[in-house]
Amino acid sequence: MLKPAVCTRELCVFSFYTLGVMSGAAEEVATGAEVVDLLVAMCRAALESPRKSIIFEPYPSVVDPNDPKTLAFNPKVTTVAGSYLEIKKQMDKLDPLAHPLLQWIISSNRSHIVKLPLSRQLKFMHTSHQFLLLSSPPAKEARFRTAKKLYGSTFAFHGSHIENWHSVLRNGLVNASYTKLQLHGAAYGKGIYLSPISSISFGYSGRNGPLSGRQWPALALSSRPIQSRFLQSRNLNCIALCEVITSKDLQKHGNIWVCPVSDHVCTRFFFVYEDGQVGDANINTQEPKVQKEIMRVIGTQIYSS
Numbered sequence: 638m639l640k641p642a643v644c645t646r647e648l649c650v651f652s653f654y655t656l657g658v659m660s661g662a663a664e665e666v667a668t669g670a671e672v673v674d675l676l677v678a679m680c681r682a683a684l685e686s687p688r689k690s691i692i693f694e695p696y697p698s699v700v701d702p703n704d705p706k707t708l709a710f711n712p713k714v715t716t717v718a719g720s721y722l723e724i725k726k727q728m729d730k731l732d733p734l735a736h737p738l739l740q741w742i743i744s745s746n747r748s749h750i751v752k753l754p755l756s757r758q759l760k761f762m763h764t765s766h767q768f769l770l771l772s773s774p775p776a777k778e779a780r781f782r783t784a785k786k787l788y789g790s791t792f793a794f795h796g797s798h799i800e801n802w803h804s805v806l807r808n809g810l811v812n813a814s815y816t817k818l819q820l821h822g823a824a825y826g827k828g829i830y831l832s833p834i835s836s837i838s839f840g841y842s843g844r845n846g847p848l849s850g851r852q853w854p855a856l857a858l859s860s861r862p863i864q865s866r867f868l869q870s871r872n873l874n875c876i877a878l879c880e881v882i883t884s885k886d887l888q889k890h891g892n893i894w895v896c897p898v899s900d901h902v903c904t905r906f907f908f909v910y911e912d913g914q915v916g917d918a919n920i921n922t923q924e925p926k927v928q929k930e931i932m933r934v935i936g937t938q939i940y941s942s
Contacts, residue, residue: 796841836918
């Protein structure tokens with residue numbers, strides 16, 4: 638992935654801590670607080686999910702402050718969880734494991750995720766919680782760019798419940814069809830499911846999957862309450878805007894697209910909504926005006942390198 642990782646063996650984890658690799662947590666909290674807030678929400682959602690034994694991957698590798706030779710968390714044992722200067726002191730008062738868990742949540746994220754400033758946000762998505770999200774490792778991104786030169790690309794949405802994104806940010810967006818990770822049906826075969834229409838992907842952003850005939854409302858930005866810098870609710874919906882290779886492998890069944898080649902799909906943006914609110918249901922990524930707006934935002938941030 639985009640950031641270094643460490644195996645779960647006690648010695649490796651202990652070295653990871655003592656060598657100071659995880660000491661950047663303070664800096665991360667100071668400079669990317671909104672991202673840290675989102676990472677914690679994703680971790681909590683995965684941990685609280687009835688599917689946590691499947692989707693809470695990777696599992697926290699946190700050294701026990703009272704016994705540096707052992708790990709504090711065990712996937713088979715339920716532990717109330719979570720061990721900076723002032724932040725660490727406050728967290729230590731609550732639980733000595735709170736700060737180590739926060740360090741792990743931050744450091745185990747192997748994706749590049751950055752909160753977008755207001756001037757670089759996609760206004761038609763109607764949320765202030767917008768992030769640039771590159772979840773593909775450099776090797777996959779290189780293969781993607783090679784394929785793009787051959788076949789071209791376009792943009793489409795991918796919806797999934799927030800409990801699944803803890804794993805996506807650490808393992809990448811994968812083809813989960815016919816595996817234990819599959820949550821919804823695979824009516825159109827094996828692959829990563831996408832849609833150019835926002836309402837379809839919003840329907841998959843909840844745990845219960847597609848909405849039976851229900852259409853998400855088109856929300857006017859002016860009618861939305863002023864949103865906090867941080868997430869205020871545990872009731873979160875989220876979707877990603879992905880770039881997908883337009884080769885013959887991409888199967889289009891109306892507005893439901895299936896890409897069986899995981900190397901042909903890369904996340905670009907991530908949008909979070911609170912308390913059941915969602916963006917405009919009528920967004921179509923194939924409309925020229927929408928594509929122009931996407932490229933306005935994405936151009937200098939991804940392709941300038």
